[in-house]
Structures are given as C-alpha cells and as structure tokens.
Amino acid sequence: MTLLDHLPVAPIVIPALVAPVTMLVMRRRRIFSVILSLGGAVAMLAAACALFGLAQDDTIRSYALGAWAAPFGIVLVVDQLAATMLVLAAVLALVVLGHAVVTGADRKGWHFHPLFHFQLLGLNGAFLTGDLFNLFVFFEVLLIASYGLMLHGQGALRLKAGVAYVVVNIVGSALFLIALGLLYGLTSTLNMADLAVRITGLGPADQGLLRIAGLLLMTVFALKAAVVPIHLWMPRTYAATMPVVAALFAIMTKVGVYAMIRTVPLIFGAQAGAAAWVPAPYLLPAAMLGAMLGFVGVLVARGMREQAAYAVLASTGTLLMAVAIWREATLAAALYYLVQATLAGAALFLVADVTMRRRGQYADAIVPSARFAGQDATGLLYLIAAVAAVGLPPLAGFVGKLLILDASFAVPGWAAIWATILGSTLIGVIGFSRSGSTLFWKAAPPGTDAVAAPARSRADFIAPLTLLVLLAVLAVAAGWVTAQTRATARQVMAPDRYIAAVLGGAR
C-alpha cells in the first residue's frame, strides 16, 4: 500500500490533528495557531482536490479503516458526490477562515480555531463515511463543534438562541438513534452498502417497521436541512450567531441534503419494498413551502443576518424540490444548485458582516442610516450577493435555477414546480431590492446620529469578493460543471456500483 492509497482518510486526519495542536499553540502565540489553522485548511483543500481528481475516472473507491473488511469494519467511500462536497467544504472553509482572521473574529474567544477544525472534521467525515452509525458520530462531532462556534463571542441573545439550538439537535440525535436501532434490528448491519443488499430480503412482516425507520431517518436529515415544518430553529440561530460563523453554517444545512442524496437512492431505492423512495411524497410539498416561506422571510426580515438565514432556507427549499423528484437529470441540476447555493448563502452572511462593521450602532438592522464610510462599495457587494442568492443572471444562481426548471419539465406536476420557483424568485427579488434600497440608498431622517464606527481598511472585502468571483466562475464554467454533476448523478442513481465497490467479492 502506498501513501496515495491512504488519501481518502486525509480530509479527516488533517483537521483531527490541526484542531488540538492549534488549541495548544494558541496559549503561547496567537500568530502560530493562525498560521497552523490556515495551513490546515489549505492542506485540506489540497487533499480534497486530489480526491476530486482521483474520482474523475468514474470508479468508486472504498477505504477500510484499520483494514477491517467491509461489512464488519467502517469504510470510507470516495465517489464523485463525496469528492465534490469535500472540495466545496474546503473552499468555503478556507475563505471563511481567512475572513475570520482578517476581521479578528477569531479573537473574540479562546477556541475559535480548534472548534472550526473540529467542525470541518465532522463535515468531512459525514461526506466520506459509508457506515450509518459512523454518520451519526460525525454528525455529533460537527454539531458539538457548531454549538461552540455558535456561542463564539457570547452575548445574551446568542445564549438564548443557543439553548434552543442545542435542545432541538439533541432531540434530533435521539430520533437518529431510534432510526438506526430499528434498521439494525431489522437487518443486523449498519454498513450502508450491506444495508442496501439486506433490505431487499426482508419479509412482509417487517415492511411496516422498515418504513418507519426510513421515515424517521429522513425526518432527522430534514431537521438538519431545515425543511419547512421543522425549520424554526434555523433562522433564529443563524441570525443570532456571528456572521462569519453563520457563513460556515451555510454548508451545514446542505449536509442534511447530502445525507438524503446519499442514503435514499442507495438504501431506500426502488428495491426497498415498502420503504421504496420513502420520503418522496412528503419532501416535494415541504420543499415548495420552504422555497416560498424562505423568500417571504427575505421580504419581511428585520436584519441582514436574518435575511441571509431566510435566503439559505429558500435555497434549501429550491434545492430539495429538484432532489425530491429522484431522477438523474433533476439530481444533476440539484447538485449544481447545491454548490452555488452554499457559496451564495455564505457570501450573503459575509456581506452582512462587512456592512455591520461599518454601520456602527445601526449594526445589521434594515433601517435607513446616516451615511457611513464605504457605503457604495458595500452596497455594490450586497447587490451582487443578492443577485447570486435570488438567481438572477449573470451569476450561477440563474444557471442553477434554469437547470432545475429545464430538468423538471419532463416530470408530471412540473407546472407546480415552475410556478413555485418563479413565484418565489419574484418575491425574493422584491425583498432584496426593498431592503437594499433601504440599507444603502435611503437617507436617514434629519437629526439622526452620525454613524459611530471607526474607519476600516478594505481588507475584509476580500473574502466576500472571492465567493462572488467563484460564483461568476461557476456560471462561466457551467458547461464543465454540469458535465461533472451529470456524471455524479449517474453514479448516485446506480447504487449497484456503490455496493460492488464497498462489498467487493463479499457479495
């Protein structure tokens, strides 16, 4: 075995090493821990890109941890879906971490860097693992780190939202465990590939339990993804936390979507008896409601962070609409949209941060303020980020929505999907233009106090600009990216190949 064969474990090992070491170094010299932390993020990006390159040859690689063979040990599986998500997470992490260092947000508490890397450890693990219980463990890792990050900087409001966030997620974890217990009781395995095989052989007496287990599992993923009836924790949490942390959290809701894309075609596909495509009848209406509610939230939000949170909710809804059809063409469109929606959501939060830093006592409230330094530049950034988030040309959001519309045209019920996407986009456009003109164009009534904020250097424009440039690149390179997502969707919708890659000759 060469070193290259161990590459799949690198995205988990790197943050697992970096996190504790930064914590130790932080006590002595902050600058070392910053360098280490940034270096770790770069190394992770390199590992993710290398895995993405490896996955290009359309083979699914499975890596047995500790060389324990597949159904008994835990495997990591690198296919194109996992590799894409790894690259996305690494890119986002690097940009957000850079922004945190530039703006000094990492100095608001002791443990920003370790928590940040533990969060990445959880994310990467969740993307790579091929074992359901291991998925639960990595979910916990990323949640525990997110509790810490969410409370970073503290304050009464943040604590209030934090209690609700933690309680909701603990209940979610309990449900996850019950679903896992049911699946284990039925099939005596938790390896995803093995589960997919054994589920086909269940007798008619077990079908009801199987269906319950599948629905419970999907409920948990929907809770993480903030799908509409169980989304209430999300806008509050994201609006109360630091914007730079919320920018990283933009990918957290997408982890729930990823888990659905991973498990449903593989385990609950057409072969699964009573549990075949188990979330399908509920997910589409919920997603439609989510897209509508999200953009309505954009319209009525009172603060920029709250607005960005609702924009993330809306993008998750739009994304799930395409996912919930469970066809190859729509899934390919959904994956393109997933990448761009994550970056656009993060960009909105970073722009909110940049604006908050300059507006002094007005913070992120969507009210007219006295003129502040850098008003035009931040206004322009906000305009571009809003264009990306709502899906107007020329940025990638437009391409993503167009792809979803085009792919869903072949589906029965396409009219409802089209009406929802187009209608919700219109509400979003109105919402963003209303709040944008209030924030940056309207003059405060005479007699209001001048903005009490120190003049800032423009270094903090770099991170949001990077994200927006990435979104433009995503639009320009749409041909190449859609070819990628199509290949990915083909892999996802052919679970036999995943099973063969993991179980190999054991079948």
Place this chain on the structure above:
Amino acid sequence: MSLEFLVASAIAVLVAGGIYLALRGRTFQVVLGLTLLSYAVNLFLFAVGRLIVDRPPLYAKDVVEHADPLPQALVLTAIVITFGMTALTVILGLRSFLETGSDQVDGEPDPVREDAA
C-alpha cells in the same frame, strides 16, 4: 409477563415522560426530559440486538446461541455522547439564566403566575 413486554413498556414510559418534560418551558425540566429520552433510546438500542439472557458475546466453546455484542458498543457510544451533551445543556441553561435572569427556554422573562402574585 415476558421480559420483552417489561423492557418495551419501560421504554414507552421513559419516552412519554421525556417528551412531556422536554416540551416544558423551563430549562431544568427540559434537561430532565432530554435525559429520560436518551435513557429510553439507550435501552432501545440495547434491545435491538434481541434480549438474550445469560449467553456469552462473540464466542464460547460448545455454545450455539450468542448475545449480539454490537448494540452494546453502540449504546456505549451513545451514552458517552449524551453524557457530554447533557453537561453542555446544563451549563448553557445556567449561563443563559445568569445572563438573562430567566430560566425559560426561550429566554423570555418568567410569566407571573397568579398564585404567586
């Protein structure tokens, strides 16, 4: 009464109590509710390997029937995670109480009760 019935009803009672307490307004009761809920989940996980009494796990000579060792490992992981989480919620509830002066989960001031007033 069979063992299965006893364990199942214990889980049911724990879940019912847990859900009731978790829906209460004060953090202390919510923490207790979450604890009961996680006890129920742990018991449930333990039982999914089927309830087998007085059998060795993995292997013993001349023994045909074994207890399933995997759920026990799963329960161990779940216990550790829940333990940490409960500690975190307690601390968080305490901080929230000290900072906002209210024990309510939503951080709003305590509603004035009629009998107290």
